[in-house]
Amino acid sequence: MHMNELRAISVFVAAAELGSLRRTAAALNISPQAASQALAQLEQHLDVRLFHRTTRSMALTDAGQRFLDEAQPSLLGLRRALHTVRQAKDEIAGPLRIIGPRATFQPLLWRLLDEFCARYPEVVPDVQLEDRIGNWVEDRVDVGFRLGISPHEGVIARRLFPVQLIVCASPDYLRAHGAPDSIAALPSHRCSAYRNPGTGHVVPWRFRVGEDEMEQLVVPALCTNDETLELHAVLAGKVIGQLAGLMAGPYIRSGQLVPLLVEHVPDRASYFVYYGSKIAQPARVRAFIDLAIALLTNNPELVLTAQELEAAAR
Secondary structure, three states, rough: OOHHHHHHHHEEEEEEEEHHHHHHHHHHHHOOOHHHHHHHHHHHHHOOOOEEEOOEEEOOOOHHHHHHHHHHHHHHHHHHHHHHHHHHHHOOOEEEEEEOOOOOOOHHHHHHHHHHHHHOEHHHHHEOOOOOOOOOOOOOOOOOEEEEOOOOOOEEEEEEEEOEEEEEEEHHHHHHHHOOOOEEEEEHHEEEEEEEEOOOOOEEEEEEEEEEEEEEEEOOOEEOOOOHHHHHHHOOOEEEEEHHHHHHHHHHHHHHOOEEEEHHOOOOOEEEEEEEOOOHHHHHHHHHHHHHHHHHHHOHHHHOOOOOHHHHHO
């Protein structure tokens, strides 16, 4: 059914209820000419006469009465459905589908969800943590978090904070093996490597050199596709690893990890929150996006300053 057909049926039902085109036009906020034209088009479309009209009155024909009996309940049901959807859109309740990376973002996402659910207990989060970027429409995603901008067309991406990649070692490792004094010294150290679970490839370490960034493959003493396992291996003093600042930051600040080669820490990549157009979003989705932006955008707790890195390295 086209919207102009729905409009014509609405005019017909209102005219049957009110008994006047002028009152119908006023009730629907259209001109009497538009109301008359809509009825004429409906009669032409159905090839029946729906009203007996005079200059002062209008009455349903037999065909018009049968059409009213069939159309009126359906039109009322449709109006109720439209009202229900509009009302639900403004309620901060119901399911909220979220996706994000599995390891590095997990603790931060939980803090965000904990705060949001305390404010809006009627919302039911449905969280999928995985490193792949799936199909936005098929996965029915409301809000996503990713390193870098989502490739999907029509998706809005909002930068939250930069991602630092920091080479770290435990004090035990440094006492046993010393610290690399340059990128060129890495081959003489026990390094961990991360294997991308989506591609199966070993991810090279990244460094800032002057104004540029470079990639450096390491010979791994440990290779894993789990960032949490890599973190534990570094904390245990078995290897040195290049860890995301979001994961390593608390351990650097507590002294459990020591940052290395801090002059080469790259920080061009960022975490983003991404979502569809905010115009048609339910209130629960808009509220979650607003909270994520308010709590995470350039939050100093999530990024180590150059001064903190240098002090920890010393």
